[in-house]
Amino acid sequence: MNSRITQYCIIRNGKIFLNGEEFFSNDIAESPLVFFKSALKHLNISYPKFYKMDSLSKLAFLASEVILIQDKARGSFPNDRVALVLSNSVSCLDTDVEYQKSISDRNNYYPSPALFVYTLPNIMIGEICIRNKYQGENIFFCSEAFNADLIYSYVNMLLQTNKADKCITGWIDFLGNSYEAVLFLIEREGNSNTIEFNIENLNKLYKGI
Amino acid sequence: MKVYIESDNIISPLGFTTGENFSALLECRSGIKFHKDKKYSQNDFYAAIIDDIALDDHFSEIADPTGYTRFEKLCISSIAGALKQSSVDIESHRTVIILSTTKGNIDYLSETSETLNPKVYLWNTAKFLKEYFKSRNDVLVVSTACISGISALLMGQRLIQSGIYDNAVVCGCDIFSSFVLSGFQSFQAISHSPCRPFDADRSGISLGEGCGTLILTNSKPEKSSINIRISGGAISNDANHISGPSRTGDGLTIAIDKAMGEAVFSPDVIDFISAHGTATPYNDEMEAIAFATSGLLKSSVNSLKGYFGHTLGAAGTIESIVTLESMRQNVVIKSIGYETSGVSQELNVAKSNIQTQLTHCLKTASGFGGGNAAIVFSKVENE
Amino acid sequence: MDELILKVKNEIITALKLEGMTPDEIDTDAPLFNEGLGLDSIDALELIVLMDKNYGIVVEDPKVGKQALESVRTMAEFIKNNRKS
Incomplete structure (x- = not known):
């Protein structure tokens, strides 16, 4: 039996889409961070840790919150049956550059531990796991562009070999002022009126809007 | 389906082959040395760093070292070393290369995102390795901090078990850098002597650099007992x-x-x-x-x-x-x-x-x- | 001292990105970690960077750091006694 794409979220150009419908828009925000903050407010989430995250983790966090809106049980118990498989093209270069600034001037040399910890692209996975108590399989891939083949192969393997029941997967990219998040919730026992999980559909939804 | 390790290679301050490294371990020799190098840090530190000249000497048997980054030299040397004793065809469409790294060519990082050297993109390093080894498939990059290496090995095993590939060349590499050293220093996590895992007097980590490559395959290797x-x-x-x-x-x-x-x-x-x-x-x-x-x-x-x-x-x-x-x-x-x-x-x-x-x-x-x-x-x- | 306490509170809010919090909401004598402000180990390290950056105080001994960072008041007192800039 094929797994299903039961929820998907796209964040681009100051807009958030959930399952193809516009969920939130603030395309006049003067920066991505202002947009992210307004989105968090719209989601009505009080989570002080959000403000400590780097931009990449903020974007991943928002997209995950949107696709998990309907899952009321999340976070109420540790769950090692949910996997996270994320990817992007720039790794965490946005924060790498920021951190590099703090160490390049010998006379103004104050490396920040709070910044350094975000110079790893898998930290965004950790943030989503902490928020939802997810303890399952997790991995981060870096590829030049959205690689539906790789995501499908790996996630399908996790679900078919019973290493997970559900998987949050997709593309979270952030560098300078450009960003893009396309996140899918894949369920092995998903409702049959949802979208079938396959490479073609991943590509279609990614390109969709 | 069973997945075997067919051959491997380690490059570290202790040697350029698995054999050289293992001999050093048997003799209880450590690659961690005291360093006073202002290029990396204003303060003295202990770390396991590969000697530049030794690396270039080793690399010159493969290619002219000029024009390659330190990271590239390590990956190429190690993959070539593992391939030497392997029957796996790296150019086959049934073979995939998986790169495990946290920071890649981090020594090429600039201070603004507008002027980034293309070498700092991990996918670009993957592309470079793909071209160098004439790989038919894209080189996959796994980056999950300290668990990257095992994650990449498991990814290789799983992709082979799923029938997508027959062989996987899994290469884990990171170089020593002021970027990473300063970060762990800011965490007050660097030991003031060579690190002492599980000991009562342990006081933090020592950093190192190196590269390890394993070739995984679904056919039982014949040559070894x-x-x-x-x-x-x-x-x-x-x-x-x-x-x-x-x-x-x-x-x-x-x-x-x-x-x-x-x-x-x-x-x-x-x-x-x-x-x-x-x-x-x-x-x-x-x-x-x-x-x-x-x-x-x-x-x-x-x-x-x-x-x-x-x-x-x-x-x-x-x-x-x-x-x-x-x-x-x-x-x-x-x-x-x-x-x-x-x-x-x-x-x-x-x-x-x-x-x-x-x-x-x-x-x-x-x-x-x-x-x-x-x-x-x-x-x-x-x- | 009160002036320094207020300054330190503002610096903590900025350095630790305590979004939406004002200095009045931070109790001068409450523990900074776990309960109270609920800060964690990275925050502690960040406050040590703050003391170096803003006051020229280098804290190398974790025990000294721990005592100094018990509350805003202990932190301000530590800064007053050790500041170089």
Whole structure:
């Protein structure tokens, strides 16, 4: 039996889409961070840790919150049956550059531990796991562009070999002022009126809007 | 379907082949040295750094070192070294290269995102390796902090088991940099002497650099009398904190238990554990608790961080290769730097090299982002 | 001293990105970690960077750091007694 794409979220150009419908828009925000903050407010989430995250983790966090809106049980118990498989093209270069600034001037040399910890692209996975108590399989891939083949192969393997029941997967990219998040919730026992999980559909939804 | 390790290579300050490195370990030689190099830090530090001249000398047997970055030289040398003793065709459409790294060409990083050198993009490094080795498939990049190496090995095993590829060349590499050193210094996590995993006097990590490559294949290698396969593995998350290890070790326990479950083993068959053992107070204690919870207190344990330092994205591959060589030679390498237990559980940490039959061994890793990974290697004696 | 306490509170809010919090909401004598402000180990390290950056105080001994960072008041007193800039 094929797994299903039961929820998907796209964040681009100051807009958030959930399952193809516009969920939130603030395309006049003067920066991505202002947009992210307004989105968090719209989601009505009080989570002080959000403000400590780097931009990449903020974007991943928002997209995950949107696709998990309907899952009321999340976070109420540790769950090692949910996997996270994320990817992007720039790794965490946005924060790498920021951190590099703090160490390049010998006379103004104050490396920040709070910044350094975000110079790893898998930290965004950790943030989503902490928020939802997810303890399952997790991995981060870096590829030049959205690689539906790789995501499908790996996630399908996790679900078919019973290493997970559900998987949050997709593309979270952030560098300078450009960003893009396309996140899918894949369920092995998903409702049959949802979208079938396959490479073609991943590509279609990614390109969709 | 069974996945075997067909050949391997380690490049570190201790040598340019698995053999050279293992000989150094048997003699208890460490690659960690005292450094006073203002290029890396205003303060003195201990680290395992590969000598520039030795690296270029070695590399010049393959190609002219000018025009290659340090990271590229390490990856090329190590992959070429592993291929030398392998029958796997790297140019076949059935072979995939998987690169495990945290920071790639981090020494080329600039201070603005507008002027980034293309070399700092990990996918670009992957593209470079694809062209260099004439790989038919895209080189895949795994980057999950300290668990990258084991994650990449498990990814290779899983893609082979899914029938997508027959062979995987898994290369883990990271270079020493002021970027990473300053970060761990800001965490007050760098030891003022060579690191001492699991010891009562441990005070933090020593960093290192290196590259380890393993070639995985689904066909049983014919030439050697002892074959080793990956019999199980799992990745988990603490879901606790982005930098601090879990106090209960529950995340690592999940990974270990699932890995042993996949191998269909009970804890008492695990002869030896190659631990992550970074020598920070919290990490080693967390690991000790997890090993105890998983029923592994009888197994011999070591950490190789006292020899190689923490090589980040290379740690999982280098330490796995040493585990394989230990299995081939039936010897547990002494956990250098360890004298008196500094953890709450009675671990069996190796105080000297131990000759003993090694059939099933566990390799673990844990890191920033709360990730944990465990892999089980099992010996298959040829009839 | 009150002036320094207020300054330190503002610096903590900025350095630790305590979004939406004002100095009045931070109790001068409440523990900074776990309960109270609920800060964690990275925050502690960040406050040590703050003391170096803004006051020229280098804290190398973790025990000294721990005592100094018990509350805003202990932190301000530590800064007053050790500041170089």
